[in-house]
Amino acid sequence: MLVQRGREVGEMEAELKEMLDDLESLGRSLPDPSRNASIDKLRSRVKHLSELAKFAPVHRSKVKDMSAEVVDSNPYSRLMALQRMGIVENYERIREYSVAIVGIGGVGSVAAEMLTRCGVGRLLLYDYDKVELANMNRLFFRPEQVGMTKTDAAVQTLSDINPDVVLESYTLNITTVQGFETFISSLKNKSFRPDKEGSGVDLVLSCVDNYEARMVVNQACNELNQTWMESGVSEDAVSGHIQLLIPGETACFACAPPLVVASGVDERTLKREGVCAASLPTTMGVIAGLLVQNTLKFLLKFGHVSPYLGYNSLKDYFPTMEMRPNPQCANAACLERQATNLTGLCL
Amino acid sequence: MEGWDPSTKSTLTQIPLLGTKAGPRDGAGWTQRLKEEYKALIAYTQMNKSNDNDWFRISAANPEGTRWTGKCWYVHNLLKYEFDLQFDIPVTYPATAPELELPQLDGKTQKMYRGGKICLTVHFKPLWAKNCPRFGIAHALCLGLAPWLAAEVPILVDSGMIKHKDDAPSSNES
Numbered sequence: 293m294l295v296q297r298g299r300e301v302g303e304m305e306a307e308l309k310e311m312l313d314d315l316e317s318l319g320r321s322l323p324d325p326s327r328n329a330s331i332d333k334l335r336s337r338v339k340h341l342s343e344l345a346k347f348a349p350v351h352r353s354k355v356k357d358m359s360a361e362v363v364d365s366n367p368y369s370r371l372m373a374l375q376r377m378g379i380v381e382n383y384e385r386i387r388e389y390s391v392a393i394v395g396i397g398g399v400g401s402v403a404a405e406m407l408t409r410c411g412v413g414r415l416l417l418y419d420y421d422k423v424e425l426a427n428m429n430r431l432f433f434r435p436e437q438v439g440m441t442k443t444d445a446a447v448q449t450l451s452d453i454n455p456d457v458v459l460e461s462y463t464l465n466i467t468t469v470q471g472f473e474t475f476i477s478s479l480k481n482k483s484f485r486p487d488k489e490g491s492g493v494d495l496v497l498s499c500v501d502n503y504e505a506r507m508v509v510n511q512a513c514n515e516l517n518q519t520w521m522e523s524g525v526s527e528d529a530v531s532g533h534i535q536l537l538i539p540g541e542t543a544c545f546a547c548a549p550p551l552v553v554a555s556g557v558d559e560r561t562l563k564r565e566g567v568c569a570a571s572l573p574t575t576m577g578v579i580a581g582l583l584v585q586n587t588l589k590f591l592l593k594f595g596h597v598s599p600y601l602g603y604n605s606l607k608d609y610f611p612t613m614e615m616r617p618n619p620q621c622a623n624a625a626c627l628e629r630q631a632t633n634l635t636g637l638c639l
Numbered sequence: 640m641e642g643w644d645p646s647t648k649s650t651l652t653q654i655p656l657l658g659t660k661a662g663p664r665d666g667a668g669w670t671q672r673l674k675e676e677y678k679a680l681i682a683y684t685q686m687n688k689s690n691d692n693d694w695f696r697i698s699a700a701n702p703e704g705t706r707w708t709g710k711c712w713y714v715h716n717l718l719k720y721e722f723d724l725q726f727d728i729p730v731t732y733p734a735t736a737p738e739l740e741l742p743q744l745d746g747k748t749q750k751m752y753r754g755g756k757i758c759l760t761v762h763f764k765p766l767w768a769k770n771c772p773r774f775g776i777a778h779a780l781c782l783g784l785a786p787w788l789a790a791e792v793p794i795l796v797d798s799g800m801i802k803h804k805d806d807a808p809s810s811n812e813s
Contacts (some may be wrong), residue, residue: 421753465799466730468705468730469705469730508729
């Protein structure tokens, strides 16, 4: 009973069946047998339509508990198997976690789909853009969604894939004063898990395509003392990176923008995705995969959570490194976090 | 200042520098910063006028001074082309520069992001970051918008993407 046939689908099937019956009686009542061939042709076409109708969109209903039972109808059986194989101690905890994804583009939308399929508790989605045909070289969005806001289109697809995930969408520009206030208050909201310490989310994923927006995510997370992960794909579409940022503990985005270190290119000179840059579904898919893998390891506490992982696709080179905060960082909130971090240590 | 033409360089050095490092969330600091912004803008406008190169009007469109609107224009082949100019002051200002928008040209040139935000040269952002908090809106216009208009308007006019207002409306109806 996991899968519910939509009402419309049921009506369509009933309608087609009646049509078949009508055709049958029409064939019997026709005096001229030479017409029978065309009636038969019509009947076979209606039969074909009935077959097609069986594959019309169906929606699965919500699942109360994640089951480890290995049956075709259990959406979580292969994920719960991670527990039995000893990789994850308690997979079902994923339902308690909230992840905020800022920027629902080539990386963010794919990351959102991955987390949705993993059954994450709650996703908060932020973007102000609309889906365009020019986005179709990347994954996730479909041509029929052109013109919709990326947040609406994402909710449409994600809620179909997994209705268990609580989706919150925010169509706004976080770099404006008003957008920033809404961004901060949505991260602070603890109604999903009132007993949670700190903010209302467990992790923020930055999947934006420009320096200004990254600096804004950095500002918000420094102020909220919120752990976040940054991701990026270069303007020439052949390299990218992910980075873990723990305010006061690791370098913040203003301490040292990652690409300066990785490639010697100043991050501020990078152009953005879209009209002024190239993009590939492959590189963006790889980066989204690395980002969500790191997210799962961070949330479900398995393996090693990478502080920084680069991806150079031309040489298949994956550099890693760790970065301490800059004591001369220009960001005041970062310096405050560094200070509390020091006093919190037993020296 | 590598990569800039000599006249942009000399103009830039004459615009008064700002002293307060404050953004729109910084209360009294932001009020002080706004005063300095206006001072620099007035000085830059007067400089342009005395050089017979007056090319923009801009002012805050809300009491908080976070939204700015106005006009800019460029003369090509003795004809004046005028555009609406607008931008928001980002929350991380002045660490990050405002993104200047010419909404009427949205979709007409590759040198623009969605919403009509102009693409700046690779030289702009590093120079802005190095000069934080001394650069303000006037500097962004001088270093960002002025060179963009000089490069893009002739191309837009010559390729027919934009028409002068006098021959735009009914000329191709007959």
